[in-house]
Structure formats: C-alpha cells, structure tokens
Amino acid sequence: CSSGTRFPNGDGTDGEYVGFATLPNQVHRKSVKKGFDFTLMVAGESGLGKSTLVNSLFLTDMYRDRKLLNAEERITQTVEITKHVVDIEEKGVKLRLTIVDTPGFGDAVNNTECWKPVADYIDQQFEQYFRDESGLNRKNIQDNRVHCCIYFISPFGHGLRPLDVEFMRALHQRVNIVPVLAKADTLTPSEVERMKNKIREEIDHYGIRIYQFPECDSDEDEEFKLQDQALKESIPFAVIGSNTVVEAKGRRVRGRLYPWGIVEGNAMGGPVPAGTGTSRTPSPSCGPHAGGLGRGAGGAP
Numbered sequence: 241c242s243s244g245t246r247f248p249n250g251d252g253t254d255g256e257y258v259g260f261a262t263l264p265n266q267v268h269r270k271s272v273k274k275g276f277d278f279t280l281m282v283a284g285e286s287g288l289g290k291s292t293l294v295n296s297l298f299l300t301d302m303y304r305d306r307k308l309l310n311a312e313e314r315i316t317q318t319v320e321i322t323k324h325v326v327d328i329e330e331k332g333v334k335l336r337l338t339i340v341d342t343p344g345f346g347d348a349v350n351n352t353e354c355w356k357p358v359a360d361y362i363d364q365q366f367e368q369y370f371r372d373e374s375g376l377n378r379k380n381i382q383d384n385r386v387h388c389c390i391y392f393i394s395p396f397g398h399g400l401r402p403l404d405v406e407f408m409r410a411l412h413q414r415v416n417i418v419p420v421l422a423k424a425d426t427l428t429p430s431e432v433e434r435m436k437n438k439i440r441e442e443i444d445h446y447g448i449r450i451y452q453f454p455e456c457d458s459d460e461d462e463e464f465k466l467q468d469q470a471l472k473e474s475i476p477f478a479v480i481g482s483n484t485v486v487e488a489k490g491r492r493v494r495g496r497l498y499p500w501g502i503v504e505g506n507a508m509g510g511p512v513p514a515g516t517g518t519s520r521t522p523s524p525s526c527g528p529h530a531g532g533l534g535r536g537a538g539g540a541p
C-alpha cells in the first residue's frame with residue numbers, strides 16, 4: 241500500500257507523483273537552492289604558511305584588502321582573528337565559504353593559553369547559532385559555526401611541540417581538527433614519512449581526537465575504497481602553499497621557484513621539471529600525496 245498520489249496532467253496523462261518517496265528530492269532541491277555554509281579555520285604556529293595556503297587553496301587573493309604591492313607581500317603576519325567570505329558555485333550548487341584565519345602563536349615570550357582566543361571564538365559562534373535557533377526568526381539563520389580547523393604542524397621540529405599538544409587538546413572537543421604538515425617542500429619524501437609517523441604516534445599518545453573520515457560504504461568499487469584508504473593513511477596531510485604564479489614548461493602555475501626547480505603549489509599538476517636541474521614537483525600538493533619532492537639533483541638549499 242502506498243500513501244503517494246499521482247496527479248493527472250490536463251491532457252489526461254499521468255502527472256507528477258507526490259508522496260513521501262519524493263521527500264529526498266524535495267529536500268535535495270531545497271538545499272541546493274538555499275546553498276550551504278561552510279566555515280574553515282586555520283590555526284598553528286606563526287609563519288607556517290596558513291594564510292598562504294588559504295590563498296593557494298582557493299586560487300584567489302583572499303588578502304587583497306591588505307594594502308601592499310603584490311600578493312606575495314600582502315601575506316603579512318596575522319595579528320587578529322580575521323574572517324573572509326567567498327561565494328562559490330559549482331554545477332548550480334552554492335557554497336558560502338568562510339575562512340577564519342587565526343594569529344599564529346609561538347612568537348610571544350609567554351605563550352600560556354595562547355589557544356584561548358581561538359577556543360573563545362569557536363564557542364561564541366556556537367552560542368550565536370544556538371541563540372538564533374531558539375529565536376523566532378529561524379528561517380534565515382547564518383551558520384557561522386566553525387566546521388573544520390586545519391591545524392598546521394611545523395616541519396622543522398621532531399614531531400609535535402608541547403604547544404601543539406596543548407592547542408589541539410583545547411580544541412578537539414569543539415571542532416573537527418585536520419592536522420597538516422606545513423611547508424612540506426622543505427623536507428625530503430623520507431623525512432615527510434618519518435615526520436608523519438611521529439606525529440601520528442604522538443596524536444595517539446596524547447589522546448588528541450582528530451577528525452575521523454567516515455567509513456567507506458561497503459558497496460563502493462574497489463578503486464574508490466583504495467583511494468579512501470590511502471587518504472586516511474596519509475593523515476597528517478603534507479601541504480605546500482604559494483602565492484606566486486610561475487611559468488614552468490609554458491604553463492603558468494602557482495608554485496615556489498627555487499634555484500633547482502619549481503615546486504608546484506596546486507592540487508593539479510604532475511611533474512614540472514624546470515631549469516637545468518632534474519627537480520620534480522609533488523602532485524597534488526594540497527592533498528594526501530604531497531610529498532615535498534622539491535629537492536632535485538640540482539642540490540638542496
């Protein structure tokens with residue numbers, strides 16, 4: 241027995257079916273029309289390339305308000321929590337993406353509770369959303385809750401620093417943390433692997449709860465399952481950011497130009513040998529495979 245009804249068209253043919261079976265379609269249509277809100281936060285020690293990566297991820301100059309000459313110079317130190325909003329549309333689906341850039345910590349003489357302003361900011365957004373949801377006008381609530389925090393870990397240490405542990409432990413109950421190994425172009429592939437292992441061990445050891453990717457559906461095909469597995473195993477992702485566009489083999493790419501070659505900073509390319517060295521570029525740099533292969537036969541810095 242079905243509760244649905246088929247409304248006939250004017251010409252006597254069967255019309256649109258209306259019943260609860262159409263609910264998923266209705267919800268889908270409504271959500272697509274309304275668009276989605278997503279807020280991404282970047283946090284971590286000062287100078288690890290947070291602002292740069294945000295800029296390179298979205299292929300835009302999110303810091304154009306900073307009054308300096310060009311994009312590279314405009315990335316100056318972030319001294320307060322700043323918010324940038326971009327409206328993105330892909331195949332008719334709208335996304336209002338908010339990036340929250342937080343001041344890097346570690347510069348001050350006393351770094352005690354340096355995580356506090358960030359934790360307070362996240363709490364305030366929750367409280368605002370809760371207030372809006374409890375209010376009368378619930379139709380047009382702006383969701384500013386922080387959905388994800390990309391946490392930058394220094395490539396220059398030997399794993400997590402005490403401040404990293406403190407910071408992530410202060411945030412892990414509040415937000416989904418995705419740890420990344422910053423400036424991966426400064427490490428060789430084996431160094432990247434070693435650092436990743438160390439960081440994974442320490443995350444476990446200190447009981448830090450990072451974001452867990454959802455389980456893959458059992459009916460997915462094998463290739464997808466393997467990709468999914470590789471993605472999960474490559475956490476913390478190694479990342480490389482760049483604000484400058486460089487030319488490599490006739491292609492203009494966002495990358496970092498070194499005396500021995502180019503490290504491509506976008507999630508797009510394969511190897512782009514440049515100059516006389518046999519350097520290679522990681523591909524893709526913003527994803528799990530970013531291995532930081534910047535050092536070529538031309539010599540390390």
Ligand SMILES: Nc1nc2c(ncn2[C@@H]2O[C@H](COP(=O)(O)OP(=O)(O)OP(=O)(O)O)[C@@H](O)[C@H]2O)c(=O)[nH]1
Nearest residue numbers: 286287288289290291292317318343344423480481
């Ligand atoms: N080698 C290398 N350098 C990078 C990378 N990303 C950024 N940089 C450089 O690192 C410096 C600091 O970058 P920012 O993006 O300002 O760093 P931040 O983490 O936002 O710094 P704060 O504003 O102090 O929090 C700049 O000179 C960047 O050009 C990277 O992937 N590799």
